[in-house]
Amino acid sequence: MRSGLRIVFVMDPVDTVIVDEDTTFALMLEAQNRGHRADFCTYRNVGLKDGRPFASVRRATLQRDPDAPVVLADPETVDLAEVDAVFIRKDPPFDADYLWLTLILERLRGATLVLNDPRGLRDANEKLYACHFPALMPPTLVSADATAIKAFMEEVGGKAVIKPVDGHGGAGIFALVEGDKNVNAAIETVTAEGRRVAMVQAYLPEVALGDKRILLMAGAPLGAILRVPRGDDLRSNIHVGGTVEATALDAADQRIIEAVAPRLGADGLHFVGLDVIGGRLTEVNVTSPTGIQQMSRLGGSNCEARVIEWIETRESVNP
Ligand SMILES: Nc1ncnc2c1ncn2[C@@H]1O[C@H](COP(=O)(O)OP(=O)(O)O)[C@@H](O)[C@H]1O
Ligand SMILES: [Mg+2]
16 A cells, blocks of 8 residues: 555646535545645646656645635646656547647656556547447447438437537537437537537437446446436536436446446556446546546445545556
8 A cells, every 4th residue: 555645637727626526626635635645737737858758736735615625836847757646637528638648648658657548548439438338338320421320310219319429518419309300400510511420329218317427446336326317408417407316336237337347447447437328338438537526425435535545556557
């Protein structure tokens, strides 16, 4: 068990932190409570000097004070090969900036634990990763072609969901209902008029009961919460007004976890959020999964502690 660690969190600016909701804040606070040092930086503060990753970081002091949850010390430059762990917590989308961040942190391979593994992040797309497990998913088509999308919609009974493959927080997701005069426009919008692929899924009516978020640490479940959509929306995301309820893991969830865990481990995707609707896997969140505070509160156990504990016990770095 390693103590007194220095953990660098590469994240979004701290002015967006919501004290009782933010997962990154909770992880940093837990690190601090366990006697570790939590450093803050954004992707813009990370660079390479003669091939060595460095960052301009600011030591963070965390407190459950909505007015000043994260107090930052003056910037200092740190050689990232000298810290104990780098935790990538930048929110999606996975864009060019995100790609370059992973390519810079790639240089820490063999030197510093980086989670999630930069190569794993590059390889995974949060929507497409689920397609490694077609048997666990609802019927799904990935295509930019409107004719194919409409044929698929018919094939699955006339009701589907279309989502941008690089979307997050429910943004840009539409229900496609046969006969609805908005279908063509929705397909054009999400596929950028046929220039980019979209994910189209059979509509799962169980979504009305909620979208289950299961957080995994090293393939083991930390717990689960249910995000229930507002009556007037398809989307369950907290960001668009979904409410959070307690829930438990059922047999279907266990089957999904067992099936995905080995692959996640091989890809270095340690801290991951699975989205499960009606016992079907719909999304594998790997960039900056959220929900840990709600999970700890509703489940009555400290999920953050298990994440930091894992970093403490992890002796080896990314292979
Ligand atoms: N196949 C589906 N059937 C019904 N609702 C869905 C389906 N896929 C997604 N949704 C709804 O859209 C929301 C967001 O979908 P998701 O795939 O998790 O993308 P993201 O959370 O990245 O925006 C879900 O929480 C759910 O409410
Ligand atoms: Mg989701």
